[in-house]
Amino acid sequence: ETGVTQSPTHLIKTRGQQVTLRCSSQSGHNTVSWYQQALGQGPQFIFQYYREEENGRGNFPPRFSGLQFPNYSSELNVNALELDDSALYLCASSLALGQGKYGYTFGSGTRLTVV
Amino acid sequence: AQTVTQSQPEMSVQEAETVTLSCTYDTSENNYYLFWYKQPPSRQMILVIRQEAYKQQNATENRFSVNFQKAAKSFSLKISDSQLGDTAMYFCAFMKQLGNEKLTFGTGTRLTIIP
Numbered sequence: 500e501t502g503v504t505q506s507p508t509h510l511i512k513t514r515g516q517q518v519t520l521r522c523s524s525q526s527g528h529n530t531v532s533w534y535q536q537a538l539g540q541g542p543q544f545i546f547q548y549y550r551e552e553e554n555g556r557g558n559f560p561p562r563f564s565g566l567q568f569p570n571y572s573s574e575l576n577v578n579a580l581e582l583d584d585s586a587l588y589l590c591a592s593s594l595a596l597g598q599g600k601y602g603y604t605f606g607s608g609t610r611l612t613v614v
Numbered sequence: 615a616q617t618v619t620q621s622q623p624e625m626s627v628q629e630a631e632t633v634t635l636s637c638t639y640d641t642s643e644n645n646y647y648l649f650w651y652k653q654p655p656s657r658q659m660i661l662v663i664r665q666e667a668y669k670q671q672n673a674t675e676n677r678f679s680v681n682f683q684k685a686a687k688s689f690s691l692k693i694s695d696s697q698l699g700d701t702a703m704y705f706c707a708f709m710k711q712l713g714n715e716k717l718t719f720g721t722g723t724r725l726t727i728i729p
Contacts, residue, residue, distance in 0.1 A: 502658075532716070541618070541705050541719030542659070555714025587657060599715035600647045600666075605659035 501526050503606035505590050511612045512580050518611060520575045522590030525604045530554075530596050531573040532603065533565060536587040548573055549596045577611075585613045616641045616708050620720035627696055628728050634681075635691045635723045637706030643667075645711040648682065648689045653722070654702040662704070665689065667711075693725075701727045 504523040512518050524531050530549045534542035544557035548567035562578040571592075577584055587610050591603035617640045627633040639648070650662040665673045665682050673680050677697075681690045693700055703724050707717040 530715075534717075539721070541707075541721050542717070544716035544718070547714055547716065555716060557716060589657075589659065591659070593715070596715070599717075600664075600709060600711070602649065602661035602664055603659075603717070605651075607656055607658045610657075 503590055503592050503604050505588075505606035505609050507609060508607070509610045509612075511614060514580055514582060514613055516580050517576065517578045518580060520577075520588050520590075520609045520611070522573045522575070522592075522606060524571050524573065524590070524592035528592035528594050528604065529571050530593045530599065531567055531571065532591045532593075532599070533573070533575045534589040534591065535559070536589055536608070537583075538586070542589055545575065554596065580613045582613050585611060587611075616643070616710070616718045618706050618708050618718050618720035620706055620723050622723045623721070624724045624726070626726040626728055629696060629698060631696055632692060632694045633696055633725065635693075635704050635706075635725065637689045637691070637720060639687050639689065639706070639708050641687070641708065641710075643710050647709045647711065648680075649707040649709070649717070650678070650680070650689075650691045651705045651707060651719075652700075652702045653705060659705070663691065696727050698727050698729060701725060 532547040533545040536542040546556040587608040590606045593599040706720040
């Protein structure tokens with residue numbers, strides 16, 4: 500079975516720009532969550548998607564938005580980039596809603612640098 | 615709101631020795647899940663072990679075991695017969711039983727296994 504795949508692996512953007520990060524969840528997984536991991540910190544929950552609907556959101560401003568597609572792949576969009584958005588963005592999938600308690604499958608992340 | 619505290623930023627141990635990583639958490643919930651995730655240099659979070667709060671028995675997975683003290687809100691990870699491949703960041707994480715399935719992570723402990 501394939502794991503969680505994220506693209507791109509690294510990205511450099513300029514302050515004020517917009518960025519789209521992509522995630523292909525593990526085969527058969529319909530629930531996807533996104534996390535932001537700043538340098539030296541633990542990951543922070545951004546939001547979760549289940550069957551194309553947002554199912555919970557962390558303490559992030561509206562310029563962080565997401566999509567989930569019918570094939571359960573997902574995108575994280577960030578508008579008006581700020582320097583503090585520089586971080587590792589992790590995608591995690593689980594088999595179905597309610598299954599995250601058994602553990603998530605994480606991708607290797609996208610390292611975003613905002614200059 | 616839940617908080618997770620890992621008070622050991624860095625630890626090192628000789629190969630084959632035993633090491634214990636500490637984690638405390640704060641919550642008003644009675645039922646929840648606790649996890650230890652490992653993040654090697656590849657950046658991918660890997661589930662090491664999980665514990666359900668309603669279970670008194672401590673979880674064990676091969677060389678990994680936990681000491682779960684619910685009243686003290688403590689959840690330590692013991693790694694026996696440590697191996698070079700155990701070198702990584704280790705994150706303790708909390709998930710409520712009800713509501714969205716977000717993980718609340720600690721700030722991590724960097725573990726180095728010395729040959």
